[in-house]
Amino acid sequence: MGAPASQIALYRFLLVVALLVLWEGATGGLVSSLVLVDPFFISSPRRIALDLAEGFSRGTMLRDTMVTLVESIYGLALGMTTGVAAGLALAFWRSLDRLLAPFIGIANSIPRPALAPLAILWFGLGIASKVFIAWSLVFFVTFYSTYQGVKSIDPDLVNAIRVMRPTRWQLMRIVVLPAVFSWVFAGFRLSVAYALIGAIVGEFVGATAGLGYQLVLAQGLLDTDRVFAVLAVTGALAAAGLAAAERLESALLKWRPVAQLGP
């Protein structure tokens, strides 16, 4: 099974430390006479740390993080519920499926940054427009998973239950919904990442708060330290979200066999 988890964690930590030391060194932070790259362009770990400390002590960084987090969570929740509902509706209602299928494909291929100005026009500069963009990404992921989930239900399972004359609701609860949820939660990590991306893309285009808004500000001021500081927080937020998603996923899908492929 390879190295134990604790060992992997140690290697990961060492990898990060090595990268940071290299970065700090290249920008002259260790030996001041040796500057390979001007920190104006790539900042440096020390300067990023100082900027983070300042941002959090002034409270702005935490406030912006919370704004983005809340937008992502709303977008995620709305996208998943509406996506499951729409996926079920189209999977069961054939004529609706045939009518709408091409439009759904087209709608999903619209680049979200192109949608963002409209979202801001419709929903304003506040969190609603960001929730909308996040929703528009999560919705389609969930919609397609749900649809696929229904279509790939083993007919033998349905027959085995149908023989015992279930009500429609019993068949949904015993066969259809568990099958759908296994697909939806298999794509859960992707949805979490999309929700965050959607929120930040929305903030990029027009906002008064949030990590994306901070990024745009810092970019305008050519403040590389701040750009990296915000990216670091975004990364941490993503890592936390993905870890939570992974936990939920493995708890909900523990019934699934895991194939052992290779070492």
Next chain:
Amino acid sequence: MMSSIAASDSAGRSTAMDAAVSIEQLSVRFGDVAALQDISLAVQPGEFVAIVGPSGCGKTTLLNAISGLLPPEAAITGKIRLRAGTRLGYVFQKDALLPWFSALRNVEVGAELRGVARAERRRLALELLQAMGLEGFAGHYPHQLSGGMRHRVALARALAYDPDVVLLDEPFGALDAFTRLALEEQVLGIWRRTGKTMLLVTHDLAEALSLGKRIVVLTPRPGRIHTIVNVSWPEDLSLGELRTSEQFFARLRELWDLLLSLGAAPGRAAKTGVL
């Protein structure tokens, strides 16, 4: 008991009103392909009927017709009557367990669909798992169980539904010989204890002969009833003992000869093929 195979066409055609399953002149077509033709069969309550025939003769189609699982494109003529309020159990070759539920929950589903109250469901499911020798595996998911165990759970689920008629479609076809014998023994035991009506489709003549009290022999496609064979064995023999007895071999051989005479015994179906 050592009598030669008794063909009783009339027994199959008599459609007594009190039959558990009564089939009258049933024909099923899939487009241009006739799957079953003019099948008439009355299965009495508590009877164990085995259905054998060459591969592709429509055995499974017959069970699907009885259970109402034929696809919409199947053209059906004739009549199938079940007694009012009949509950059907169906055990497939694939165990068809719900992979997202534990063994216990899978069995509970059978009771739930019969309308058993929640607390009672659990008790019944545990009892059935115990009867199947699976008491330590209630919390296991299907993928954590062996093939034989999964089939036991599937059988327990069917029994939890307390069916009047149990349809068995090559239920043990995918299992090794020992597991298979143990499960056949179990099915026979259940039949003797509960008196449920059982319809077993199998390509294994020894299985049909040792479990069925009547054996319906179907012709190659389109499946028609060729012969119905009556069987009885001494009750005190175990399946293992029966299967190794002289009398069993003698009848097995007669049955084999009969199927060979149909021109397409199991494994010989492709007589007109390119090879």
